[in-house]
Amino acid sequence: MKKKKRRQKKLKYAAISLSILVIFAVVGIFAFRVMIKEKPEDLLKEYMAHIEKKEYEEMYSMIDTKSVKEEKFLERNSKIYEGMEVENLKITEIQVGKKEGKEVPVSYHTAFDTLAGVVEFDNKAVFVDTKEGYKLRWKDSLIIPNLTRTDKIQVETIPAQRGQILDRNGRMLAGKGLATSVGIVPGKLENKEEAFQKLGEILQIQPEGIQSKLEAEWVKEDSFVPVATISGEQETEDKLLEISGVMLSDVEVRSYPLKEAASHLIGYVQAVTAEDLEAHKGEGYHANSVIGRSGMEGLFEKRLKGQDGCKISIFSEDGTEKEVVASKIKEDGENILLTIDAELQKSLYEQFREDRGCSVAIHPYTGEVLALVSTPSFDNNEFITGMSSERWTSLNEDANLPLYNRFRQIWCPGSSLKPIVAGIGLKTGAFTPEEDFGNEGLSWQQSSSWGDYKVTTLHVYEPVILKNALICSDNIYFAKAALKIGQENFMKGLEGLGFKQELPFEIQMSPSQYANNGQIETEIQLADSGYGQGQILVNPLHLASMYTAFLNDGNMLKPSLEYQEEKQGEAWLEGVFSPEHVKAIMEGLIGVVNDPNGTGYALRRDDILLAGKTGTAEIKDSQEDTEGTEIGWFCSFTAEKEAEKPIMLISMVENVKDLGGSGYVVGKDKAVLEQYFEREE
Structure with a gap:
């Protein structure tokens, strides 16, 4: 027991000694730091x-x-x-x-x-x-x-002007415009609750939101407190001015004059978010900046936005500027000139505004894109003046999908692909333009192995040669053509025309395909692919690029959207068809519009030689399906290089089953081309 007590005493003295040493060490370090002062x-x-x-x-x-x-x-x-x-x-x-x-x-x-x-x-x-x-x-x-x-530092931002987006003739597609700022002067409000209720009904905003704006720290009795921006319709303005305390003021905003006609193409800007400021740190954005959200506004954002100027100054207590510490001159954004023809863009939109579809127009010898239209559409100015949640919901829930950009997507081309299939067949030597495929009537199958499945067509004619097959849009001829070409050569031929590739264009388009899994697997699928059915899906602008080969000695042109003086056509894919084969195909395409039996004969003119190809694609679950829809196509173009106003126009409408098939699209495009040719520049 005594030994145990002695051991405890020794441990106690050891602990005390250690504590004293630690204290001396800390004091020593402090004394050392004080003695050795930091420089x-x-x-x-x-x-x-x-x-x-x-x-x-x-x-x-x-x-x-x-x-x-x-x-x-x-x-x-x-x-x-x-x-x-x-x-x-x-x-x-x-x-x-x-x-x-x-x-x-x-x-x-x-x-x-x-x-x-x-x-x-x-x-x-x-x-x-x-x-x-x-x-x-x-x-x-x-x-x-x-x-x-007593001095103050003032940081003054000098906003840069955002660049304009212009069409090929210098017409504004996006730029400065005026809107009406709706505001409240608190001191002039007579009945707040009633005023907020009326304002909310007219502007489609919640009264609580109006109240919160008036509660900001800076607001005084004589302040003009903005609550909304509107487009400036006189009837609406008159109603607003009847409310006590409400004032209106003109305000400069980003404006889109073509509205619905070009909204999918031009896009819109919106105020930056906290996420934008973080993602674009160091790029000159601040809390009051706007940023391009879609279309050309987004694509050319860096060039359009410009760089704000800034001045940092020292001001004395009496408001006198004592010294400029630093200054940066503002750099206004660049104006972007597009190849788009605003009048053509509007004309196409007006013709197809009620249809679910899209249109592409290009200059067939330069590749310049003259129009890109998606219908139905929306007014991009609503994103500038402010869109109510109800309006946003209605746009998103609309069965016709007005926010959906159709010209960027891929669609079943139907018979509009037949000239391309002809080119592949002639190039591979699978057949000649003069070869007669034989009259099979209105339905045909390769063999009994196809079971009940047959390829059908609408017209009987003779001789069954390439020119007549194009004029009459014969499905049986082109099903046979695909089988003659063969599965491997058919797929290889389409890949040589840009299928499964990204289109070299400023706007990203969905790549065209010939099969869902990348491979044509059966004889029936191959036959159906020959007349643009099966699992073939094509982007409209890619289709236009393929058609340019018929006017440029077999070279497919690269489409372009930014305007250049004296633009020369640039080949995307060279020598996809030979000049000899192009000539044979062109005979049929000219016949489509100019032969009385042609499916595009309604477009014929005496003053301008036009060519083209109609297309109707059936979208159904089986051959017996009677509830399916039909996609209507028309590809038309000036057929002579001497044409005063060369143009290639491709239009697609999603459902033409009860509208007259592709003839419905032909009629619409005819009206557009009449305006285009007869318009004085």
């Missing part, structure tokens, strides 16, 4: 390093607290450094002066980035020798030389 130049570097990290409390702990109160220090430094958006702060050329009494002067050079560019200056700091080591004697001029306690 002023190192303290200056440490102080400056805290600025970018916004560690203002740490900065305050390093200064002689007699210089300034903490609250004032924190507010002054945070407002100025963050207002200027200081980054990449560096101090160099540090020189420590001779100690005089307890003060040590340190001169240095400072450089940092701001909203207005780089700020550089020489400056001097003073460190005071205290019991706790050296402390920085703070004054306002440590932030910027010549800045005094």
